[in-house]
Amino acid sequence: MDKRTIKQAAGLTAAIVISLCAAASLARAHAVLEQREAKVGAGYKAVVKIGHGCDGSPTTTVRVDIPEGVIGVKPMPKPGWTITMQRGAYKQAYKHYHGDLSEGVRQVTWTGGRLPDDFYDEFVVSTYIAGELTPETTLFFPVTQTCEKGELAWTEIPAAGQDAHDLKSPAATLKLIANVKTAGAGSKAAQPSSPIQVEQPWSRATPAGTTVAGGYVKLTNTGKAPDRLIGGTFARAKSVEVHIMTSEMGVMKMRQVPEGVELPPGVPVELKPGGLHLMLLGLSEGLKAGETVKGTLTFEKAGPVDVEFTIAPLGAEAPSAGGGHEGHQH
């Protein structure tokens, strides 16, 4: 809010002051991305919108920092502006169309132009959102706008648990979403007609203080095309991962299977203790035998399917279907 607005607002009631502030912050809109949602493992055209100068002064430089995991960066040439790119190493290698990338463009700067305060412009970069990034997380694109007089740094990134709305000059945000292909005809009605047959998802009662549990289920792909179990949700868990237990030199080891579980047509696949399983991570409260907990299973093609996990007794090797199987407990 500029000084003039503060003076005007000073004599008014609190309610009006609040609405003036809202209007003022809208007028001084943040540097934002046109498209604020992007799929992981897919191309993304980042369009940075600059809607005003620095307190009336024309914009002469726009600099965008490229977040980790945004790869294959290529700015679109912009008449009247000179584009410079700073390259650097990524924290890890990312899969891209032509093989792994471990370095690339980390910053793009447009200079030499002049964008008067009364005009609006877009600064465009073609990118690819690495498939290794996690859906339902947010990426931050810090944008620095230099003007003939002054500078605006839209570079604030919220700390864990902080609301981005509380920041004075937040970086542009991009929400990541899962790259789930729509399941054939009538995607809304996909669930009842999902070709994946789901048999009794279950988990086990957890000892006191445990915050992880295994999730098990038998899946049969009754469709004609292969599909893949890529994850899911569990009402009482922070996140769900696909894991496998393997015996290496007689020692049981567990590792994540980021590519998920292949479901070839017609072949039943069982997630069970000691093998493939869902890892239910960050449980908000323990699981008790006899409970049911809601969740979803997410398939690459069939999409998300709502399920209910039944909780079997501690140490059970199979779901307690109908309650008659207690004798199998070890």
Ligand SMILES: [Cu+2]
């Ligand atoms: Cu596990």
